[in-house]
Amino acid sequence: MSKRKSVFVFAKAQxxxxxxxxxxxxxxxxxxxxLHIHYTISIAIGGIIGAVLNFSVNRYWTFNANQANHSPVGFQLVKFIFVVAGSIALKSSGTWLVTNGLHIDYKISRIMVDIIVSLGFNYVLQKYWVFRKQPTKELHQTDF
Structure with a gap:
């Protein structure tokens, strides 16, 4: 993938x-x-709802992963669920740690943690695992 295309895909992912x-x-x-739900639980609820939108946008627009050279949607969805579960765990625990450790409002802590998790965890796993293109099998003379 060219550098320009990589930057464009990264921008679309963001x-x-x-x-x-x-x-x-x-x-x-x-x-x-x-609703007075503890913010760590609210992060999980919001994460699940946001994930539905994010999966759809990433599959069809960001990575064009609905093409024949990608895994079927079921495989992508299973992988995506693992990424979302990890992301929610990191965001909930990270927000709690920053909020309680640094005595910062949970709304600000969440934004700080989100930036790190989004770039260092979500993007990397979605690009290189969930929505990656499948290698195409090239025919060699020995295949005949």
Whole structure:
């Protein structure tokens, strides 16, 4: 993949993450502030809702992973669920640690943790594991 295309895919992934993140963050605030659910649980609820949007956008727009040279949607979805579970665990525990360790409001801690998890965990696993292209088998003379 060319450097220009890699930058373009990275930018699209960040737009997707930001869009899903806004939904996720909004749900977290709603659940915590209005429904009085602990913020670590609200992060999980928001993460699941944001993940639905993020999976769809990434599959069809960011990585074009609905093409024949990608895994079937079921395989992608199973892998994505593992990534989301890890992401939610990292975001919930990281937000709790930063909030309690540094005595920062959970809303700010969440943003700090989100940036790290989104770039260092979610993007890498989605690009190179969940939505990666399948290698094409080349025919060699010995295959005949």
């Amino acid at each position: 737009v997707s993450a930001f869009t899903g993140g806004l939904l996720d963050y909004g749900v977290m605030i709603f659940c915590t502030e209005l």
